[in-house]
Amino acid sequence: MTVPMSVQENIRTLDSHGIAGREIARRLGVSRDSVTKDTVQQDYSPKPPTPVLRPAGSGLTGFEDTIELWLGEDQQRPRKQRHTAQRVFDRLVAERDYLGSYSPVQRFVKKWKGQHRQVGEGFTELVWPAGTAQVDFGQAEAIVTGVRQVLHIFVVTVPFSHMRFVQAYRGETSECV
Numbered sequence: 001m002t003v004p005m006s007v008q009e010n011i012r013t014l015d016s017h018g019i020a021g022r023e024i025a026r027r028l029g030v031s032r033d034s035v036t037k038d039t040v041q042q043d044y045s046p047k048p049p050t051p052v053l054r055p056a057g058s059g060l061t062g063f064e065d066t067i068e069l070w071l072g073e074d075q076q077r078p079r080k081q082r083h084t085a086q087r088v089f090d091r092l093v094a095e096r097d098y099l100g101s102y103s104p105v106q107r108f109v110k111k112w113k114g115q116h117r118q119v120g121e122g123f124t125e126l127v128w129p130a131g132t133a134q135v136d137f138g139q140a141e142a143i144v145t146g147v148r149q150v151l152h153i154f155v156v157t158v159p160f161s162h163m164r165f166v167q168a169y170r171g172e173t174s175e176c177v
Helices: 005-016 021-028 032-040 064-074 085-096 102-115
Strands: 134-144 147-158 163-169
Touching: 005 021, 005 032, 021 032, 064 085, 064 102, 085 102
Parallel strands: none
Antiparallel strands: 134 147, 147 163
């Protein structure tokens, strides 16, 4: 039987006050084993499942050297002329009588390209979590009641939703914000 969380909290509270385990069990009406378990346990987070490795070998066994040779030669070619995973798969089927599926080829090519990426190649992942915003002031000339004036433009951009808020003021003060 599982002890409710509120009872577990009461067990830990009474234990922190120095009350004996038998007394806690008697007061709360739970077994002494439950009291012992809840006073010893520090982390109540569930344990993540451990991945199970499949015992079978890959369908690519014996073809890795060929793929690495092709991809290694591609490093000297222009980017648009390099092998894609689909092209590697097609060549394996046509030239090497590969009978496996496309997925292991795709995973192997992706892993190989990730390990052999050259400096400056790739991109930086931009993450805009909800709740962040960018704020800035700019300037613009406008004609207000027939008079040319420089106005200060207050711009708020929320990248997560791509929303913008723009307002023109006569100055840049904290009251504008």
